[in-house]
Amino acid sequence: MSTIQHIRLSELTKQLYDSIQNQFGAESYWISARAMNVKKYISNRRCYLSLEENYNGAKVAEMKAVFWSDYYHEIEKFEHAVQQAFTDGVEIICRVKVRYHAVYGLNLDVVELDIAHTLGALELERKQTLEHISQVSKGLVKEVDGMYVTPNNSLLIPSVIKRIALLTAAASDGERDFKKELHENKHAYSFHVDTYACTIQGDQAPALIKEQFSKIMNSGIKYDVVALVRGGGSLSDFKPFDTFEVAFCVAHYPIPILTGIGHDRNQSICDLMAREFKTPTKVAAWIVERNFEFENRIISLKRDIYDSVSCILNEVRVQLATAKRIVQLSDPETIINKGFAMLMQQGQIITDLDHLHKEIPLDIHVKQGNIITHIKEIQNQYGEED
Amino acid sequence: MEKKISYSEAALNLELLLEQLESGDIELELLPAKIKEAKEWIAICEAILRDTDQAIEDIIT
Numbered sequence: 112m113s114t115i116q117h118i119r120l121s122e123l124t125k126q127l128y129d130s131i132q133n134q135f136g137a138e139s140y141w142i143s144a145r146a147m148n149v150k151k152y153i154s155n156r157r158c159y160l161s162l163e164e165n166y167n168g169a170k171v172a173e174m175k176a177v178f179w180s181d182y183y184h185e186i187e188k189f190e191h192a193v194q195q196a197f198t199d200g201v202e203i204i205c206r207v208k209v210r211y212h213a214v215y216g217l218n219l220d221v222v223e224l225d226i227a228h229t230l231g232a233l234e235l236e237r238k239q240t241l242e243h244i245s246q247v248s249k250g251l252v253k254e255v256d257g258m259y260v261t262p263n264n265s266l267l268i269p270s271v272i273k274r275i276a277l278l279t280a281a282a283s284d285g286e287r288d289f290k291k292e293l294h295e296n297k298h299a300y301s302f303h304v305d306t307y308a309c310t311i312q313g314d315q316a317p318a319l320i321k322e323q324f325s326k327i328m329n330s331g332i333k334y335d336v337v338a339l340v341r342g343g344g345s346l347s348d349f350k351p352f353d354t355f356e357v358a359f360c361v362a363h364y365p366i367p368i369l370t371g372i373g374h375d376r377n378q379s380i381c382d383l384m385a386r387e388f389k390t391p392t393k394v395a396a397w398i399v400e401r402n403f404e405f406e407n408r409i410i411s412l413k414r415d416i417y418d419s420v421s422c423i424l425n426e427v428r429v430q431l432a433t434a435k436r437i438v439q440l441s442d443p444e445t446i447i448n449k450g451f452a453m454l455m456q457q458g459q460i461i462t463d464l465d466h467l468h469k470e471i472p473l474d475i476h477v478k479q480g481n482i483i484t485h486i487k488e489i490q491n492q493y494g495e496e497d
Numbered sequence: 498m499e500k501k502i503s504y505s506e507a508a509l510n511l512e513l514l515l516e517q518l519e520s521g522d523i524e525l526e527l528l529p530a531k532i533k534e535a536k537e538w539i540a541i542c543e544a545i546l547r548d549t550d551q552a553i554e555d556i557i558t
Contacts (some may be wrong), residue, residue, distance in 0.1 A: 427546055438539065
């Protein structure tokens, strides 16, 4: 049997518990940290994570933390307000309670999140990104009345859109919604759509999205527009669309980009740099509507041309009708049809008595035919014989 | 190859004849021939008008 004085582990942990409880048990603390190793258990409404602090790239502090079910709603509030998933890498300010357990060790119970801080931090980051884009673009990207004028959203869009490059996540709700709206359009317009799929969430997304933009340019296909869409499903990370890398590429891209990134509350920086339509369905609907407007313009022009031509042709018809009437009135046949007769000798119309030859038969032309007769005597208008 | 008469050419000839008919400058013995010629120009004009009407209809509809 050992002669060294000792205590049981449980006695030590009891002392630790008492000390910690004594020192920290009644208090809660607001701390700033980065959330890492986030594991959410939605069914029992718990979230386990690490809270870390880095300084000059090196980790200087780390503790395990948990959102118990009573406080899980803080995560939901955060995601709803920030429109961003509560996930690894999120910088937060949170209120924690220190808790020690003899078996599970030292933990922090997170009881509140400072959403305003995160929103402010995001807003600041966004402002800096926008300023950076404007600076690097050397006057080509300008803010005008809260909107951004960029080389991309200044590009003219063809009156008829036929060839579309669709940049989205593979087999996503966004792709399905976009294609459904486009291909099932009520006007039966047909479209050529090529999908350029990549991951559009997570740290790798910006580089992958840029790579797809390059592929579109190198395809050799003359696309009318690029549809940049995501959407549907659960709340996801919009961060890639707020990064300088992607937003700068969008701002200077030489094919018009239509965004349907699928969030109604906020505009991503990509939305500001391109033409924004909120959802994939709205992008497709706008394309169909644009083509329909063009068709209507053509129908209207055809109607105008038809009206103008009809007007010209009607004038000509009236002129010809007048000409026919004049000719008819001048036609000797018209006069004969009224009971008058025409005198002819040897096929020549006689208009003067001096032209009559007494010895030649006289042809009296009347409505029903000719009367051939011989001249007995010719008298002038005074009854004198010629 | 026979030169196709244009509408303006036919209309001009018709117009000249109509002016003569309306002014009464035509010798009566020349009248039947002039009337015949005017009717021919009218027929040509009407044929061109019909063809034009049909061609436009084909293009627009």
